[in-house]
Amino acid sequence: MLNRIDEKFNELKLKNRKALITYLAAGDPDIEATSVLVKEMVSRGADIVEIGIPYSDPVAEGPVIQRAHSRALSKKIKISDIMGIVKTVRKSVNVPIIYLVYFNCILQYGVDKFFNDLNITGVDGIIIPDLPFEERWEVDEFAARHNVHVITLVSPTSENRLSKMLKNPKGFIYCITSLGVTGMRNEFNTDFEHFIKTVKKYTSLPTALGFGISAPEHIRRLKDFSDGLIVGSAVVKKIEDSKNLNEALEKVGAFVSDLKGALDT
Amino acid sequence: MYDSLKGRFGEFGGQYSAETLMRALGELEQSYGKISEDSQFKKELSNLFKNYAGRPSLLYYAKNMTGDLGGGRIYLKREDLNHTGSHKINNVLGQALLAQKMGKKRIIAETGAGQHGVAAATAAALFGLECEVFMGAEDMKRQRLNVYRMRLLGAGVTGVSSGTGTLKDATNEALRHWARRVEDTFYLIGSVVGPHPYPTMVRDFQSIIGNEVKKQIALLEGRLPDCLVACVGGGSNAIGLFYPFIKDTAVKMIGVEAGGEGLSTKKHAAAISGGSVGVIHGMKTYLLQDGDGQINPVHSISAGLDYPGIGPEHSYLHEIKRAEYVSVTDKEAVDALKYLTRTEGILPALESAHALAHAIKIAPGMKKDKIIVINISGRGDKDVYPVAEYEKEVL
Numbered sequence: 001m002l003n004r005i006d007e008k009f010n011e012l013k014l015k016n017r018k019a020l021i022t023y024l025a026a027g028d029p030d031i032e033a034t035s036v037l038v039k040e041m042v043s044r045g046a047d048i049v050e051i052g053i054p055y056s057d058p059v060a061e062g063p064v065i066q067r068a069h070s071r072a073l074s075k076k077i078k079i080s081d082i083m084g085i086v087k088t089v090r091k092s093v094n095v096p097i098i099y100l101v102y103f104n105c106i107l108q109y110g111v112d113k114f115f116n117d118l119n120i121t122g123v124d125g126i127i128i129p130d131l132p133f134e135e136r137w138e139v140d141e142f143a144a145r146h147n148v149h150v151i152t153l154v155s156p157t158s159e160n161r162l163s164k165m166l167k168n169p170k171g172f173i174y175c176i177t178s179l180g181v182t183g184m185r186n187e188f189n190t191d192f193e194h195f196i197k198t199v200k201k202y203t204s205l206p207t208a209l210g211f212g213i214s215a216p217e218h219i220r221r222l223k224d225f226s227d228g229l230i231v232g233s234a235v236v237k238k239i240e241d242s243k244n245l246n247e248a249l250e251k252v253g254a255f256v257s258d259l260k261g262a263l264d265t
Numbered sequence: 266m267y268d269s270l271k272g273r274f275g276e277f278g279g280q281y282s283a284e285t286l287m288r289a290l291g292e293l294e295q296s297y298g299k300i301s302e303d304s305q306f307k308k309e310l311s312n313l314f315k316n317y318a319g320r321p322s323l324l325y326y327a328k329n330m331t332g333d334l335g336g337g338r339i340y341l342k343r344e345d346l347n348h349t350g351s352h353k354i355n356n357v358l359g360q361a362l363l364a365q366k367m368g369k370k371r372i373i374a375e376t377g378a379g380q381h382g383v384a385a386a387t388a389a390a391l392f393g394l395e396c397e398v399f400m401g402a403e404d405m406k407r408q409r410l411n412v413y414r415m416r417l418l419g420a421g422v423t424g425v426s427s428g429t430g431t432l433k434d435a436t437n438e439a440l441r442h443w444a445r446r447v448e449d450t451f452y453l454i455g456s457v458v459g460p461h462p463y464p465t466m467v468r469d470f471q472s473i474i475g476n477e478v479k480k481q482i483a484l485l486e487g488r489l490p491d492c493l494v495a496c497v498g499g500g501s502n503a504i505g506l507f508y509p510f511i512k513d514t515a516v517k518m519i520g521v522e523a524g525g526e527g528l529s530t531k532k533h534a535a536a537i538s539g540g541s542v543g544v545i546h547g548m549k550t551y552l553l554q555d556g557d558g559q560i561n562p563v564h565s566i567s568a569g570l571d572y573p574g575i576g577p578e579h580s581y582l583h584e585i586k587r588a589e590y591v592s593v594t595d596k597e598a599v600d601a602l603k604y605l606t607r608t609e610g611i612l613p614a615l616e617s618a619h620a621l622a623h624a625i626k627i628a629p630g631m632k633k634d635k636i637i638v639i640n641i642s643g644r645g646d647k648d649v650y651p652v653a654e655y656e657k658e659v660l
Contacts, residue, residue, distance in 0.1 A: 055558075055559065056428065056559040056560045057428070057433065057434075057437055057545065057560050059283065059437050059440045059441060059546075060283050060441075060444075061441075062441075066427060070427075073559065078557055079557050102558070103281055103544050104543045104544040104545065104554070104558035104560075105557060105558040105559075106558075107543060107544060107558060108543060108554065108555075108556060108557060108558035109557065109558070129283055129284075130281045130282060130283060130544070130547070131281060132280060132281075132282055132283070132284050132287050133284075133287075134270075134271060134279075134280050134287070135279055135280060135281055137270075153283075153284045154284065155283075155284045155285040156285075157284075157285055157286075157287070157288040157289070157447065157448075158284060158287070158288070160288065161287060161288065161291075176284070176285065179285055179444060179445055179446075179447060179448070180285070180441070180444050180445035181441045181444055181445070
């Protein structure tokens with residue numbers, strides 16, 4: 001059974017194009033906004049949408065996404081609400097949808113039920129920032145059963161671990177641009193050419209760079225290194241800086257268009 | 266199945282950590298594994314314990330308290346007499362020495378009550394390391410004396426106002442900071458929590474407490490104690506006391522959690538007594554959470570116990586029923602603090618007062634020839650303001 005993530009990267013490869021992956025936190029500023037914002041991002045050129053499940057203790061996130069999670073949780077949003085809204089969004093959106101979710105949320109929801117519901121609601125992949133290779137046994141069986149790709153995160157510190165980590169990866173490889181947490185950065189010190197080349201030694205899957213990519217000029221600088229680019233905090237910041245939903249839609253839409261423009265030129 | 270996994274105590278523990286930190290955790294595990302067998306390291310550490318921290322700490326027979334309660338013979342393990350005023354120095358000296366051997370020039374630490382932060386800042390001063398301590402904004406208010414102590418020692422104190430502004434949030438921020446500076450920074454965790462190898466390593470360094478008690482009680486009473494009582498937040502003073510006795514199954518072990526305003530309210534921090542199994546700060550353990558896995562805000566009058574989780578080895582000792590976990594309220598802890606101060610002239614930390622409060626409940630029901638050891642994990646000077654505030658006294 002082919003997964004939408006694989007189909008998308010195949011399609012892009014044929015067109016000789018790269019994937020634009022954009023993130024928002026579910027329920028920020030409220031759950032209805034998530035539905036329209038996702039559709040807006042897709043209509044403006046997002047190839048894959050990453051939806052963050054808000055968490056009380058998001059240790060991999062910088063301040064911008066932390067605040068988004070707090071805003072969502074202050075509205076008492078539940079994971080079941082998010083599943084419901086994504087199911088509705090899926091009816092009008094064809095691009096792959098990926099969740100970014102901390103492991104304790106999955107564990108308490110019930111691992112089998114969680115992956116089953118991802119399949120039912122049309123979520124294609126999942127990124128679990130606090131579940132390294134060593135603890136992947138917690139989810140692998142259920143992810144395979146329900147045809148959900150668990151995306152492997154690779155960091156600049158992973159080099160000696162890659163042969164174990166990339167034995168049977170799925171979807172694409174999420175390559176973390178630099179040390180630290182998510183958030184907008186002005187410079188990158190990583191040797192991307194070496195980094196991606198090393199990853200490619202172990203897998204033929206597409207790679208996507210994320211963490212800190214926050215402007216069209218970053219896209220122009222980094223796009224030749226990988227098959228996709230992930231923009232998170234900078235999108236969330238547009239939402240945070242908007243006074244109402246219409247303004248957020250306008251700002252996010254224009255920003256995604258700019259990113260897409262930078263990627264396609 | 267858990268036997269094949271790393272750093273497990275039954276199903277508990279593990280390494281639920283960001284990929285960026287996995288290499289550092291691997292290096293730490295390897296370095297610690299090598300060094301813990303090294304006789305030179307052992308010699309240096311035991312020299313520091315003796316000549317710097319002032320160990321062994323006394324095992325004091327609390328004659329007045331024993332007479333007043335009219336039951337079992339009560340001994341106090343006086344970790345409050347250690348340099349810097351608590352058991353935290355044991356672990357800090359071990360890890361700082363390890364950091365030095367690993368060639369690290371910079372340490373970071375999280376702190377609740379400030380005891381671990383003070384101990385870490387102290388070791389940093391001693392070893393000439395740069396030190397940054399993360400502390401919840403709420404805790405900085407409650408424990409301003411310790412904040413200034415850390416700054417006097419040359420450490421930077423970074424306030425954390427995200428979440429509830431307490432120990433949990435300070436730990437989150439320390440983990441985020443470590444991910445950024447993982448290449449030159451040693452994260453000196455203060456309790457038996459976090460991803461493997463921390464729970465094991467910190468327990469080993471704290472086991473000096475139980476090892477000393479075993480020798481001391483043999484000299485004083487010629488036998489093993491009947492019961493050990495210690496407070497549990499993350500649980501490092503408790504595991505330090507318990508661990509050397511785990512195989513002595515006749516010795517009862519009781520961990521006392523922070524009951525706050527009572528387990529029927531949401532304002533407590535009793536992870537085992539009131540929580541369920543989940544994942545926090547890199548470990549699988551009991552914790553206070555909702556059905557979606559969101560970590561609940563917790564409460565304790567004692568900043569050092571104000572933590573939603575507990576060390577994974579305690580979860581395991583609870584599950585196999587080797588140790589018993591109970592809780593006492595803020596009020597019972599404050600009353601116990603005042604009681605020991607008046608009865609024995611010893612002002613314990615609010616954390617340790619939780620252990621005392623439970624011991625005060627059970628000692629009268631014990632036969633007079635029974636022996637109970639209470640871990641006085643720290644001294645109470647830092648708690649004078651919080652206690653006065655609780656008693657609505659203006660200083």
